[in-house]
Amino acid sequence: MESKALYIHIPFCKKKCYYCDFPSFCGKDHLTKNYIEALSEEIISRASKFNISTIFIGGGTPTFLNYEEILTLGKTIEKLNIVQDCEFTVECNPGTLTKEKLKALKQIGVNRLSIGLQSTHNNHLKAIGRIHTYEEFKSNYYLARELGFNNISIDLIFALPDETLEEWRSDILEVIKMEPEHISCYSLIIEEGTPFHKLYNMGKLNLPDEEVEREMYRSTLELLTKAGYEQYEISNFSKKNKESKHNLVYWTLKDYIGCGTGAHSYIQGMRYRNVETIEEYINLMNTRENAMVESHKNSIEDDIEEFIFMGMRKIKGIDEKEFKNRFGREIDELYRDVIIKYESEKLLERKNGRIFFTERGVELSNRVLTDFILDK
Ligand code: SF4
Incomplete structure (x- = not known):
């Protein structure tokens, strides 16, 4: 049986961050139960014919789900043919994480957490619309350690409005002290349709200039390399053998199955996309047992370009x-x-x-x- 990576999308968020253009929604709490049922059906119908080599539950905010919903999802995943050393990651948002939920994640076989911190400065966290403080992040992080999670990634964002180079350097130094196995550092991108885009167009967003942004990137490299992290992708750093196996699937243009709203799949040269809204997704799964709304056969030129564009993100090219x-x-x-x-x-x-x-x-x-x- 062929091996594939599996991505599962949870489209719920407590509140929308001001920079975010991911397919996620708030105020849809009443739909979580029906969504998980529809999602479980899709996972079984599309993923059970393959061996699953990596699983990544992303969002949105997967930890927006409650304890029972996490366990229900786990029961579905349990029915798949999961390879023995499968990397199973869940994205977590501090402010939605509890001891009970962390235990549920452990119980369903999650062996890697990817926690979105973004900044260690509470004024910046507030200014970008995050729902948590740095202190809340730290208590979640150490609780996860206590419960035995020994592979944790921390996400940070640099070049935030009004952020200085010194603040960014202190973010990195703080995170290094916590010794996560993996760190992702992305620069803030002002995406169309976000509140930040509006402010940017009105001239009300004071972003660091290009030279400062470049310095921030150089500092990232300098400080993380010195602390023993290896840069293996433009924005990703890890301790030895702790690279994200799931993300490497994307960067090496291997096959993956995407389940849930707005999820993309790439299977044997075909690209597929699922419907974006939660209501339509549930409806499509209930009526025709399939939520795909677009499929596209990659031309050989598309594949070549994607191979180069994704592959060159890796430091070893x-x-x-x-x-x-x-x-x-x-x-x-x-x-x-x-x-x-x-x-x-x-x-x-x-x-x-x-x-x-x-x-x-x-x-x-x-x-x-x-x-x-x-x-x-
Ligand atoms: S928590 Fe993540 S997915 Fe949700 S709004 Fe913020 S950045 Fe977007």
């Missing part, structure tokens, strides 16, 4: 041999000139059959990657 095996042609046939150009600008390096960004290349990766778009 892409494997030339793998490119040849997947696409039946040498990478030079398509990209020779681009590779030579950026090698000479010292933004790309080619070594031992791999192509990857240099440290400066990582900072300018968006500019470089646009040249990898194929004429179609």
